[in-house]
Amino acid sequence: MIDAALGWLSYNMPARRKLKFIPPVRFLKYRRVYRAPAGWWGEFTPQTPQALLGVPGIRRDPEAEQAAYEEQPLQDYPALYPRGTKLQYYGMARALIPTSPRFMRAQAAIERAAARSRQLAGSRAGKLVDTAELTRKVKAEAARLGLNAIGIAPYDPKYEFEPFLGRNAGDRVIICVLEQNYATTQLAPDTVAERAVMSAYSELMQMTASLATYLQDLGYKAAPTSPHGTGAMIHYAVQAGLGQLGHNGQLLTPFAGSRCRLVSMTTDAPLDFDAPRDYGINKICEECQVCVRRCPANAIPRRRAYHRGVEKAKINTRRCLPLVSQAGGCAVCMKVCPVQAYGLAAVYEEYEKTGRILGKDTDELEGFTFPVDRRYYGPGEMPKLDNEFFFDLT
Numbered sequence: 001m002i003d004a005a006l007g008w009l010s011y012n013m014p015a016r017r018k019l020k021f022i023p024p025v026r027f028l029k030y031r032r033v034y035r036a037p038a039g040w041w042g043e044f045t046p047q048t049p050q051a052l053l054g055v056p057g058i059r060r061d062p063e064a065e066q067a068a069y070e071e072q073p074l075q076d077y078p079a080l081y082p083r084g085t086k087l088q089y090y091g092m093a094r095a096l097i098p099t100s101p102r103f104m105r106a107q108a109a110i111e112r113a114a115a116r117s118r119q120l121a122g123s124r125a126g127k128l129v130d131t132a133e134l135t136r137k138v139k140a141e142a143a144r145l146g147l148n149a150i151g152i153a154p155y156d157p158k159y160e161f162e163p164f165l166g167r168n169a170g171d172r173v174i175i176c177v178l179e180q181n182y183a184t185t186q187l188a189p190d191t192v193a194e195r196a197v198m199s200a201y202s203e204l205m206q207m208t209a210s211l212a213t214y215l216q217d218l219g220y221k222a223a224p225t226s227p228h229g230t231g232a233m234i235h236y237a238v239q240a241g242l243g244q245l246g247h248n249g250q251l252l253t254p255f256a257g258s259r260c261r262l263v264s265m266t267t268d269a270p271l272d273f274d275a276p277r278d279y280g281i282n283k284i285c286e287e288c289q290v291c292v293r294r295c296p297a298n299a300i301p302r303r304r305a306y307h308r309g310v311e312k313a314k315i316n317t318r319r320c321l322p323l324v325s326q327a328g329g330c331a332v333c334m335k336v337c338p339v340q341a342y343g344l345a346a347v348y349e350e351y352e353k354t355g356r357i358l359g360k361d362t363d364e365l366e367g368f369t370f371p372v373d374r375r376y377y378g379p380g381e382m383p384k385l386d387n388e389f390f391f392d393l394t
Contacts, residue, residue: 077317117169169222169267185259297390
């Protein structure tokens with residue numbers, strides 16, 4: 001949900017002007033505490049246990065996907081919930097103020113790269129090229145820049161937000177991935193953890209802008225976006241095999257779960273597509289259910305259902321967004337995910353040995369201090385939130 005607030009901030013010029021001139025603030029060894037870990041992930045080699053196998057990517061109903069798109073193109077959060085997004089931005093102030101100088105510099109780099117892409121008169125996209133070699137070079141450059149991974153998926157208008165339809169620079173979408181700082185993320189829900197989010201985004205946007213410039217220098221159009229993006233980035237990440245959709249509504253990558261940030265770009269470079277993979281996430285989530293039980297807003301349904309042709313546990317935004325706005329960004333559903341906390345390989349190992357989900361029902365995984373009342377809640381304990389806590393989003 002923080003992505004929605006950052007999207008509002010990215011396109012809200014008065015708010016950006018206010019933050020742009022805030023001088024840098026040094027908070028408690030800022031770079032060491034919040035800095036994202038660099039290093040190319042490479043291929044995830046452990047085999048998915050047979051008992052966890054399902055389908056590559058997400059279960060889909062293509063006809064229902066198309067029908068939903070024709071009935072109404074995809075809408076984004078700032079358009080659907082303007083008041084909720086604005087209040088979320090205000091609720092993030094303690095995270096935004098110390099990190100805004102770096103974030104705004106990174107946003108400016110993204111905008112410069114996108115503007116340069118629009119100004120390119122021609123493109124090499126129609127010329128004969130060794131696509132495998134080009135793809136290898138682009139991924140090598142991404143690794144050199146410090147990204148953890150990139151994935152390449154086909155552009156799909158069904159998963160673009162309506163205001164941005166037709167603005168793509170080509171028929172490929174590159175998803176760029178960078179982890180958040182591990183130790184700081186485990187402090188969620190807390191403003192400190194949200195500063196790690198902003199720090200990761202700031203570094204990721206700079207790297208993505210540099211990768212776009214690299215493609216432009218090769219003669220291709222490449223238009224990077226803000227953290228909110230111009231479409232459903234999780235869709236493209238899943239289609240590119242970077243992870244699968246978790247029960248918490250987030251992309252679960254095998255190396256860091258949802259403890260990573262995504263930024264996308266469209267390009268006409270003829271890169272080879274990556275493919276969806278089956279990491280066993282669907283089955284793990286069905287048996288885990290920790291995020292369902294631990295969500296303070298009770299915003300995550302227990303069972304998946306089809307929505308716009310995609311099987312997912314659709315998050316109740318009217319309960320989630322007010323919590324995010326008032327509880328230091330929340331992110332309890334990220335913090336208590338065993339794939340985020342331990343990595344998928346460790347979850348596999350425990351499941352094959354015992355048939356259990358690693359960390360489930362333990363204080364280490366499930367415990368958190370709730371910012372609203374500053375109380376600590378262990379397994380089986382939950383905050384009590386009255387109806388007035390869940391304000392109207394529109």
